[in-house]
Amino acid sequence: MLFGVRIPLCWRIWRHHPGWVWTRVLLTLVGLAWILVRGAEHVGYTWQWSRLWPYVLRTQDGLAPGPLLLGLAQTIQVSLWGLGGMALVAPSLAIMRLSASPVARAVSRVVLEAVRNTPLIVQIFFLYFVAAPILGIDRLATAVTALALFEGAYASEILRAGILAVPQGQWEAGRSLGLSSWHLWARIILPQAVRTVLPALVNQGVSLIKDSALVSTIAVYDLTMRAGAVVAETFLVFETWFFVAGMYLVLTGTLSWVASRMHGSSSLNPLPGGCHAPPCAPLAASCHGPFGFRRARPGAKHPG
Amino acid sequence: MVLLGFAAPGLAQNTLDEVVRRGVLRVGFDTFVPWAMKDKNGEYMGFEIDVARKLAEDMGVQVEFVPTKWSGIIPALLAGKFDIIIGGMGITPARNLKVNFSAPYEFSGMSIVANAQTAPRKTSIDAFNTPETVIAVKTGATSVAAVQKFMPKATMRMFDDEAQALQEVLTGRAHAMVASAPFPEHQAVRHKDRLYLPLAGQTFTREPIGFAVPKGDHDFLNFLNNWITIQQTQGWLEERYTYWFRTLDWQSRLQ
Numbered sequence: 001m002l003f004g005v006r007i008p009l010c011w012r013i014w015r016h017h018p019g020w021v022w023t024r025v026l027l028t029l030v031g032l033a034w035i036l037v038r039g040a041e042h043v044g045y046t047w048q049w050s051r052l053w054p055y056v057l058r059t060q061d062g063l064a065p066g067p068l069l070l071g072l073a074q075t076i077q078v079s080l081w082g083l084g085g086m087a088l089v090a091p092s093l094a095i096m097r098l099s100a101s102p103v104a105r106a107v108s109r110v111v112l113e114a115v116r117n118t119p120l121i122v123q124i125f126f127l128y129f130v131a132a133p134i135l136g137i138d139r140l141a142t143a144v145t146a147l148a149l150f151e152g153a154y155a156s157e158i159l160r161a162g163i164l165a166v167p168q169g170q171w172e173a174g175r176s177l178g179l180s181s182w183h184l185w186a187r188i189i190l191p192q193a194v195r196t197v198l199p200a201l202v203n204q205g206v207s208l209i210k211d212s213a214l215v216s217t218i219a220v221y222d223l224t225m226r227a228g229a230v231v232a233e234t235f236l237v238f239e240t241w242f243f244v245a246g247m248y249l250v251l252t253g254t255l256s257w258v259a260s261r262m263h264g265s266s267s268l269n270p271l272p273g274g275c276h277a278p279p280c281a282p283l284a285a286s287c288h289g290p291f292g293f294r295r296a297r298p299g300a301k302h303p304g
Numbered sequence: 305m306v307l308l309g310f311a312a313p314g315l316a317q318n319t320l321d322e323v324v325r326r327g328v329l330r331v332g333f334d335t336f337v338p339w340a341m342k343d344k345n346g347e348y349m350g351f352e353i354d355v356a357r358k359l360a361e362d363m364g365v366q367v368e369f370v371p372t373k374w375s376g377i378i379p380a381l382l383a384g385k386f387d388i389i390i391g392g393m394g395i396t397p398a399r400n401l402k403v404n405f406s407a408p409y410e411f412s413g414m415s416i417v418a419n420a421q422t423a424p425r426k427t428s429i430d431a432f433n434t435p436e437t438v439i440a441v442k443t444g445a446t447s448v449a450a451v452q453k454f455m456p457k458a459t460m461r462m463f464d465d466e467a468q469a470l471q472e473v474l475t476g477r478a479h480a481m482v483a484s485a486p487f488p489e490h491q492a493v494r495h496k497d498r499l500y501l502p503l504a505g506q507t508f509t510r511e512p513i514g515f516a517v518p519k520g521d522h523d524f525l526n527f528l529n530n531w532i533t534i535q536q537t538q539g540w541l542e543e544r545y546t547y548w549f550r551t552l553d554w555q556s557r558l559q
Contacts, residue, residue: 046402225443237382238379
């Protein structure tokens with residue numbers, strides 16, 4: 001009876017403790033690992049983890065990164081450049097899609113549909129084997145361009161939803177202050193739009209990191225390519241791919257963690273009285289700063 | 305991969321009995337001219353296909369072909385998707401730690417094809433062993449090891465399949481491509497104006513090719529080894545090898 005009372009009490013407290021989330025994650029991972037190990041043993045797979053480590057870290061004549069760590073570095077490089085590219089492509093396409101110019105709208109629509117309706121691997125091949133020789137760009141640049149365009153196109157639609165969710169009053173307030181369309185977008189609209197759709201954008205970033213595995217098809221020596229070579233050489237199939245999956249998990253987990261910190265931070269939250277946080281109307285009114293009361297540009301129409 | 309463990313229905317350790325009882329030998333392979341490819345009627349043909357058909361015939365069972373991408377062929381074998389890999393798989397000690405190989409039933413070799421504009425008039429492998437040379441290869445093939453061994457100074461670029469590696473040489477971004485004969489020879493004929501054979505059709509390695517089966521089943525391995533000995537003694541393997549690798553008679557079946 002004593003336990004019958006106490007355990008539920010502890011449980012009620014523990015359930016709301018942040019540690020519980022991580023315990024659940026850990027329990028799930030342990031469960032999955034157990035299923036995998038049992039499943040592989042069931043078909044007669046013998047685990048040889050010790051053969052894998054020389055491919056991660058070379059210890060002969062001094063410490064040096066093995067092929068898998070070198071691949072991880074390349075994947076991080078491609079992903080960071082890709083995320084940067086996505087951060088340029090997404091708002092550009094979204095703003096073009098919402099602009100008053102029929103040409104900009106058409107261009108953005110064509111790019112979006114072309115990118116969204118064809119497989120990424122086909123785009124990578126097209127860029128590498130057809131476009132790159134003409135433009136004279138190398139493999140890494142091709143890979144980053146393909147990733148930035150592909151993920152950027154998806155992200156632009158997410159961002160567009162966020163922009164349309166910004167209340168009308170924000171546009172009107174910004175324009176009544178005479179902000180130029182650049183400042184209206186950069187200081188008022190986009191920060192609020194991004195804040196609304198940040199979880200979806202993070203999803204897209206996670207997709208980018210995982211899709212970066214496809215650049216191995218054009219001989220960029222990323223984690224996946226290196227792992228494929230190790231598997232072919234040693235047939236350490238499960239050992240290698242588990243390690244690789246773990247590495248991708250660490251990368252995407254880091255991105256999610258950074259994003260959740262950003263979401264909670266002040267730079268993306270409306271803080272009363274702070275000029276760094278432009279989103280709400282009273283704030284905009286008190287915060288016109290050096291841009292004064294300039295007339296709104298004729299082109300800055302409200303997206304209908 | 306989680307499902308993999310459950311998908312395999314309690315794999316019997318004695319594959320030989322299992323195959324005879326089932327009446328079907330399931331063979332894993334990847335398409336690769338002239339080892340295994342599709343003819344104009346969509347049927348599989350090639351050296352490995354002939355070997356697989358003959359093996360099944362001698363076991364008194366039907367053959368079922370399970371085409372599988374090269375990079376996933378080992379997990380598929382271990383998960384019991386097929387009984388044996390008959391796919392020109394090179395025997396290496398590192399691979400042998402994971403799967404069992406039969407005795408070699410043929411030998412293949414690496415040859416090289418080079419771009420006539422960017423790497424002209426080379427006649428030896430040493431001529432390609434320079435830091436500015438770029439060699440294209442297929443990921444996961446034994447050509448990777450061959451390049452590391454014979455051209456350690458050259459830069460290697462790995463692609464998922466032969467077609468992309470070849471494209472890299474045709475566009476001139478790689479100087480040469482290393483692959484199992486006779487692929488480079490065929491390409492040199494097809495692209496006479498752009499490619500040439502530095503070694504005049506000679507291979508620079510010799511690699512044993514064996515059947516791959518999961519570890520732990522020695523009865524099956526014993527059967528395979530003796531089958532190979534019989535076919536070698538009777539000259540059947542040599543005759544089929546000559547047909548597929550030294551003649552182009554089969555090309556009429558392709559188009």
